Amino acid sequence: MAYEVNGKSFESDEEGYLIDIGSWNEELADLIAKDEEIDMTDEHWEVVNFLREYYNEYQIAPAVRVLVKAVKKKLGADKGSNKYLYELFPYGPAKQACKIAGLPKPTGCV
């Protein structure tokens, strides 16, 4: 599988996760989000950007709890909940937001 942005091709795995995480850009994120039936708002971008920052430091996506805390700090206490993250990313903040952020899927019993 692959995504096409401005005539450039970005390879993905069977589920649409980007193979080369370094090739990610915002236009590509918009396209992946569209595939996931998500309209990217500022709140979505806050989450996606935080995921990428965390990944750069730790080579893994943050735990859901860590993400909730970060969102609370950035977007306010009323949005600091797992439920809110699921409103943004209905298929689960870890998996769906990671896909849009160009990060690998968290694996295991999650």
Add this chain to the structure above:
Amino acid sequence: MAKTPEFEIPPFRTELENPALVEGAMAHCQPFIAAPEHNTDLGFPGELVDNWEMKAVEKLGDLLNKNRALRVYLDSCVKCGACTDKCHYFIGTGDPKNMPVARQDLLRSVYRRYFTLAGKIAPGLVGAKDMTKDVLDDWYKYFHQCSQCRRCAVFCPYGIDTAEISMAARDIMDHIGLGTKYNNEILGKVHKIGNNLGLPENALINTMEGLEEDVEDETGITVRFPVDKKGADVLLVTPSADFFAEPHVDGLIGYAKVFHQAGINWTVSSHASEAANFAMFIGSYEQMHKVAQRIRQAALDLGVKRVIFGECGHAWRVAYSFLNTLAGPWDFLDPKYPKPQHILEVTYDLIQRGAINLDASANDDKVLTFHDSCNVARATRMGDVEGGQFIIPREVIKASVNKFVDMNPDTTHEKTFCCGGGGGLLTDDLMELRIKGALPRMEALKDVVDNHGVTHMAAICAICKSQFAKVMPYYGFPMDMIVSVHQLVSDAILLGTKE
């Protein structure tokens, strides 16, 4: 739920009748095939090998020689039919190949063709089949529609264990280069990083520090979450989902509070930061041994006296039943304690002795039920009385919550239904199977919700927790209805009030 699923969610049955048979209903359903590197990382061929037909038969012969039980299982079925309606995947899909006997026959027919006299002489008369591509395709599909939960074995008058047959078939497939992406990629991560998630040491430390802050913010008490602490008495081995997912992490906080309040000096290890042992799911003794050795190494390196397992179903089977043969002898551990011990045994014992105090009214907003996880229920024990694996989790829940109701006894204890995601099937590419396979558990849950006002279901397995959080919304239940048992303990435990 993201996109609307392209399949029908099975409706709740009124009389728990058997589903109408639909030939090939799940013939389109199979997990992603492993990429070559996922297989070669585990020492398996990268892709389907030349002459795979004979290599598969050879491997089956090898397994028959090593595992007498497998031969007995393949020989002894009398087609009585007792197992046919006992599988959650059959109930949820109506596909006759998901009847346990039919699943067994996929391997049995090949066994008969190559390893029995009748099958060699007159294959057509005894249901013997050549090892062909069609057979292999059916193996790959339907041995990955078995969660190895062993419920069918409870009802089989001969005790035939379909899980063992499915493990053998998966082992054979790996040996000819046909593995699953989900399981083999994960096992590779355990060897490289130490856990299923691929959570590196610095991320683990960061996560645990974050939990310390959270608990201190909430309770005002400093509860430690130590990583790689040399000289700790206890090594906690817990599923990596406990560091990452909801509601798992709330259970981990519960373990930490119990250790804190009981004055137990504990640590987790970044080398063995995983209780799960997916090698059991793929039937590989060699891999199972290799994964288990990490725990031994961590225990020796840290100089601990006890090993305690967190809430993880199949890990407790591996730990309780096989740890000594896989990674023993454990003669360096303190003989006063079980080797290994389950966190629920620890908490239960502390409650019994009054060493920790719980205020169950903290959970008065909840009415609980309990989902017995298949591997704990049917392959292990807790404590020193028969059925302890059923009694102890319930007693810990009842000490933490005032209102508890059990589900239909045909769906609990040793007759428990799988969550629908066990045995190496907890992957998005099998979502249809997972949702449909959850039907019997969802029906039993609906019954206690409607008739007894149950608000939450507790579980003691990382797979069960993730599976339920994902599939319950399809059946009209909120995802946060599933909780960890130690989450309830965490809410109820009185910190800093020891006499």
